Amino acid sequence: MLDFLFGQLVATHATFDVVTLSDRTTQALAEDPWLAAGYALLGLAGVGGFLSLLGMALIYVERKVAAHFQCRLGPMRVGWHGMLQSVADAIKLLLKEDIIPDRADRVLFLIAPVFSIIATTLGLILIPMSPSLQVVDLNIGVIFISAVSSFGVLGILLAGWSSNNKWSLLGAMRAGAQFISYEISVTLSLLVVTLFAGSLQLSEIVQSQQDGWWIWRGHIVGLVAFFVFLIASTAELNRPPFDLPEAESELTGGFHTEYSGLRFSFFFLAEFINMFIASALAATLFLGGWMPFHIGGLHTFNGLMDLIPPGLWFAGKTTFIIFLIMWVRWTFPRLRVDQLMRLEWKFLLPVGFINLFAAATLVITKLYFFPW
Amino acid sequence: MDITLNPADLTHTIAFYTLALTSIVAALIVVTAKRIFRAAVALAVVLICGAGFYILLNYDFIAGVQLLVYVGGIVILIVFAVMLTSSLESIEEPPSLGRKALGLFSSLAFLATAVIAFSETKFPLSSISAEQPKDVAKAVGRKLLDYGAGGYVLPFEVISLLLLASVIGAIVVARNPKRKNEGSAT
Numbered sequence: 001m002l003d004f005l006f007g008q009l010v011a012t013h014a015t016f017d018v019v020t021l022s023d024r025t026t027q028a029l030a031e032d033p034w035l036a037a038g039y040a041l042l043g044l045a046g047v048g049g050f051l052s053l054l055g056m057a058l059i060y061v062e063r064k065v066a067a068h069f070q071c072r073l074g075p076m077r078v079g080w081h082g083m084l085q086s087v088a089d090a091i092k093l094l095l096k097e098d099i100i101p102d103r104a105d106r107v108l109f110l111i112a113p114v115f116s117i118i119a120t121t122l123g124l125i126l127i128p129m130s131p132s133l134q135v136v137d138l139n140i141g142v143i144f145i146s147a148v149s150s151f152g153v154l155g156i157l158l159a160g161w162s163s164n165n166k167w168s169l170l171g172a173m174r175a176g177a178q179f180i181s182y183e184i185s186v187t188l189s190l191l192v193v194t195l196f197a198g199s200l201q202l203s204e205i206v207q208s209q210q211d212g213w214w215i216w217r218g219h220i221v222g223l224v225a226f227f228v229f230l231i232a233s234t235a236e237l238n239r240p241p242f243d244l245p246e247a248e249s250e251l252t253g254g255f256h257t258e259y260s261g262l263r264f265s266f267f268f269l270a271e272f273i274n275m276f277i278a279s280a281l282a283a284t285l286f287l288g289g290w291m292p293f294h295i296g297g298l299h300t301f302n303g304l305m306d307l308i309p310p311g312l313w314f315a316g317k318t319t320f321i322i323f324l325i326m327w328v329r330w331t332f333p334r335l336r337v338d339q340l341m342r343l344e345w346k347f348l349l350p351v352g353f354i355n356l357f358a359a360a361t362l363v364i365t366k367l368y369f370f371p372w
Numbered sequence: 373m374d375i376t377l378n379p380a381d382l383t384h385t386i387a388f389y390t391l392a393l394t395s396i397v398a399a400l401i402v403v404t405a406k407r408i409f410r411a412a413v414a415l416a417v418v419l420i421c422g423a424g425f426y427i428l429l430n431y432d433f434i435a436g437v438q439l440l441v442y443v444g445g446i447v448i449l450i451v452f453a454v455m456l457t458s459s460l461e462s463i464e465e466p467p468s469l470g471r472k473a474l475g476l477f478s479s480l481a482f483l484a485t486a487v488i489a490f491s492e493t494k495f496p497l498s499s500i501s502a503e504q505p506k507d508v509a510k511a512v513g514r515k516l517l518d519y520g521a522g523g524y525v526l527p528f529e530v531i532s533l534l535l536l537a538s539v540i541g542a543i544v545v546a547r548n549p550k551r552k553n554e555g556s557a558t
Contacts, residue, residue, distance in 0.1 A: 029383075103461075108413065140509060143436035150444030154416060157451050161409055176452050183444070200433075200509055233470065 004066040016131040016290075016310065021046075023137070028264060043135050044166040047125055054276055055269040056086035056089075062272075062326055069330040093268075096261035104258065108162035113157030113259070120270040122148040123277045127200050130290045130311035141202035142190050143225035146183065149236065152270060153179040156238075156245065159267070160255040172255025175245035176335065178235055181344040185232035188352035192218070192225040194357040196368070206289035211296030213288035215252065217369045221358045226286040228352050233278040234325055235340070241288060241332040244341060275317070277323060283317035290314040296369070388428055395421035406463045409454050416447040433509040 021043045060075070062085070067074025075082030100109055123145055125135035138144050144187040153175060160172020194200055196218055197208040208214075215222045235242040246254030253259075256267045283289055290310035294302045335343070362368055394417065401414035419442040426435035467475070519525040 105407065105409070108410065111413075138432055138436075139507065140432045140436040143433070143440060143509075147436050147444055149440035150440070150448060154413075154448060154451070157412065157448065161451075161455060164461075173452070173455055176455075178446060178447060180445075180452075278532070312525070 006042065008011075018128070018131050018134070018137060018207075020134045020137040020203075021134060026279075031048055035287060041149070047121060047135060049308075051121060051124065051269065051273055052090075055272050056090060057274045058272040058322070059089070059268075060086045060274060061322075065323070065326045066330055068207075069299065090265070093265040094262060096102045098261040098263065099258070101258050105162040108158050109258075110263075112155050112158035112162060113263045113270075115158060116270040117150050117155075117266045119148050119151035119155065120273045120277070124245060124273060125217075126202060127277065127280045128206055128284060128289055129280075129314050130309070132264060133311060134203065137201060137203045139199075139201045142200045142205075142285075145277070146187055146190065149277075150179070150183070152274065154261055155228070155267075155270075156255050157348075159259065163258040165258055167251040167253070168257050171245045171257070175238060175249075175255060177245065178238070178242065178340065181341065182232040182235040182348075185228055185348045187354050188349075189225040189229040189232070191356055192221060195356075195359045195363050196222070202284055202289075204286060206291050208264065209288040209291045210294055212294060212369055213286065213291070215286040218359070218362065220287060221355055221362055222368075224351065224355045225359070226279050228348055228355065229282055229286070230321070230324070232348060234328060235344070237274050237278055237325075239271075239275065239325065240329045241334050243334060247334065271366060275322060279321035279325065280314070280318045282321050283314065286311070287317045287321075289317070302363070348364065384428065387424070391421045391424040391428070393479060408458065408464060409451070412447060412450045412454060415450070416443050417444050419447065431508050 017198060021039055025036045025039040025043075026302040064074045064084070065080075075085035078088050104246040126138065126141050126145055128134040128137065147174060156175045157172045159177070160170075163169075192203060193214055196214050197205040199205055199208065209217070211217065215226050218225070238245045244254075245251075246256065248254075251257070256264055259267060288294075290313050292302070292305040292308055292310065292313050293306060398414045398417035398421065402411050402418060405414060416539040419438065423435040423438040423443075426438060427431070515522070516524050516528045
């Protein structure tokens with residue numbers, strides 16, 4: 001248990017053994033199928049529980065952050081400082097009537113939220129939270145995450161279409177256009193880190209940052225890739241200032257106008273967990289994930305930094321990026337559709353391509369910091 | 373026949389048949405659905421099952437690319453095109469007799485070709501554990517840029533040229549020709 005929390009403490013260069021839950025399952029499968037089943041069950045229950053608890057926590061945090069940005073207090077009545085507000089809201093949502101519009105495409109209307117939540121779950125299981133806290137560690141992690149994130153947008157498109165409502169359809173089409181455009185920039189900045197690390201596996205990308213995080217080891221290129229990733233993934237998350245798919249002042253609720261109760265909460269939950277996934281991915285790729293703050297060569301310093309457990313490093317970095325995304329939400333006004341498209345195609349995309357070239361040059365010439 | 377119940381093989385087999393059944397049912401929905409949007413969603417399911425087969429064969433990279441390109445790109449584009457062109461209430465008209473006959477003929481011909489091809493070919497690998505490629509992504513990358521024997525650098529470059537041509541073509545088609553002499557002659 002202590003090992004689980006603290007990783008291994010080595011004075012010079014801490015080496016972390018990554019053991020994922022799926023590794024444990026495969027190992028146990030040969031000897032003890034029941035243990036394997038237990039691990040699989042634990043993984044499922046853990047992911048499910050994490051999904052709902054994190055969703056509620058993030059909604060609470062968002063409301064509090066928003067309130068304090070606007071010099072209000074936010075939820076204060078239910079529980080201490082409104083801590084239980086999300087629980088109350090969840091119960092309310094579950095008890096609401098589930099309405100299916102009369103002329104909707106029933107089948108598609110019912111499966112659309114499921115698509116969204118499955119995509120989110122599939123993304124979540126890949127996130128390396130600590131050397132021993134990761135469900136699956138595919139060797140194509142980066143590709144897999146960008147592949148499953150497209151399922152989520154498929155869910156949004158289905159929802160907008162099957163609702164048989166003009167607002168929903170408009171919202172869904174905006175979501176689709178936005179996703180297809182910004183996906184390119186996200187992929188380009190993911191490729192930069194893949195080039196640096198020489199691997200698509202998330203745990204290996206974390207391990208490759210042992211001498212320093214990519215955001216500053218790759219100096220300018222790393223920094224540019226980080227900001228491109230942050231902007232483009234905020235757009236993919238449909239969060240303000242890129243929340244055109246649901247733009248409540250124009251489209252009432254966008255793609256989820258017709259949804260209520262449990263099905264609406266699926267979309268809501270998926271959106272917030274996707275924010276966590278994007279932040280965790282940014283932390284993993286650019287800020288070292290669970291890797292402590294290391295400076296190549298300074299053994300004493302690195303040893304001291306290793307005293308802080310990897311899980312805490314991951315949590316801290318991810319929280320910071322989540323806060324950044326929330327900060328942006330309450331600071332910038334919503335973009336128009338043409339501004340949104342111009343930002344991507346005329347600014348982010350060229351910057352991304354130039355940055356990728358620069359990254360390739362950097363890797364070949366080994367000009368980044370600590371090239372050993 | 374001796375059946376040994378190795379749990380790893382068992383899960384493998386169960387996964388295979390689940391995927392196979394799902395993809396056959398979804399493929400039938402693709403061709404029989406009266407609403408074109410449902411057909412597109414069923415197509416997505418077929419493609420996802422295809423990715424599942426690649427994973428069962430340990431080709432994770434190909435599976436990821438399949439999802440990224442086909443589900444994330446092509447199906448979303450199809451869905452997008454359907455959204456722009458038709459509405460929820462529009463239902464496909466049943467095809468005419470001639471088209472039905474033509475479809476039947478071509479599908480039967482394809483079935484015959486596939487059956488003949490599969491029955492003629494000898495597959496040297498029949499067990500799962502025979503060969504487990506380690507890092508497929510790296511191997512594929514090296515093959516694509518290898519200009520020696522067995523390398524694919526020429527087809528790779530030809531395909532990238534083709535893609536570039538189609539990108540430029542799309543821009544030319546999408547460009548508004550009126551824009552050029554805007555302001556001068558109205």
